[in-house]
Amino acid sequence: MEPNATGRIDIDAPAERVYALISDPGVLAELAGEYSGYRWLGGATAARPGARFRGSNRNGFRRWRTDCTIDEAAEGERFSFEVTAGPLPVARWQYDIAPAGDGCQVTESTWDRRPGWLKTVSGPLIGIRDRDALNRRNIATTLRRLKERAES
Numbered sequence: 624m625e626p627n628a629t630g631r632i633d634i635d636a637p638a639e640r641v642y643a644l645i646s647d648p649g650v651l652a653e654l655a656g657e658y659s660g661y662r663w664l665g666g667a668t669a670a671r672p673g674a675r676f677r678g679s680n681r682n683g684f685r686r687w688r689t690d691c692t693i694d695e696a697a698e699g700e701r702f703s704f705e706v707t708a709g710p711l712p713v714a715r716w717q718y719d720i721a722p723a724g725d726g727c728q729v730t731e732s733t734w735d736r737r738p739g740w741l742k743t744v745s746g747p748l749i750g751i752r753d754r755d756a757l758n759r760r761n762i763a764t765t766l767r768r769l770k771e772r773a774e775s
Contacts, residue, residue, distance in 0.1 A: 626717075626732035628758035632766040635726040636773035638699035644772055645718045645729075646670040646702045648678070648691075654768040656761035657682060664690065671696050678706070682750050689713055705736075708745075712736035729769065731762045 634641055644650050647670065648661040660679040667674035674693045679686065687708075695703040695717070703717035715734040720727050735754060737745065742754070751757050 624734065627735045627755045628762055629730060629732040630759065630762035630766050631728060631730045632770050633723050633726065633728050634770045634773050635724075638720045638722065638727040641720055641727055641729060641769065641773050642699045642702065644769060646696060646698075648676050650772075651765075652679075654765050654772065656764040657757070661691075670702065680749075685748075685750050687749055708741075711738070711741060713741075729766060731766055733758050733762070 644654070648663075652658050652660050657680050658678055659681045661676045664675040664677055667676065670693055672693055672695065674696075676691050676693075678689050678691050680689065689706045689708050691704045691706050693702075693704045695701050699720055701717065701719050703715065705715050706713040714736050717732045719730040719732070721730075722728075735742070735758075746752060746754065
């Protein structure tokens with residue numbers, strides 16, 4: 624299945640350095656456009672498959688939280704997590720890293736996993752009319768900030 628939103632950027636930094644940035648939920652919150660913070664759940668202390676964290680999100684004055692479960696953590700290659708709101712699926716976020724010249728290329732993608740009725744209800748509650756368009760803008764912001772951080 625194709626992602627609902629995706630973006631790609633070349634970064635003049637080693638894949639391992641880039642991976643260290645995106646696999647740290649705290650750093651990722653500093654880079655992201657909507658995701659703003661986290662706390663580990665269930666005794667987790669590091670990004671590895673099965674580890675869970677609660678993400679804080681914001682859109683203007685609106686705030687909400689989601690639970691995230693890391694499902695892939697392949698150093699220098701891929702980092703991904705599934706997002707839920709209680710028992711309901713919300714999204715999948717994935718970061719793929721591939722060699723490119725002296726650095727790497729990062730592709731950030733997301734899949735909207737919400738049931739249709741949840742899309743109808745959640746959009747107005749969090750002030751988002753077009754989730755896919757907003758995710759494309761947020762991905763562009765995250766990737767630009769990631770590039771700046773990794774190359775500095």
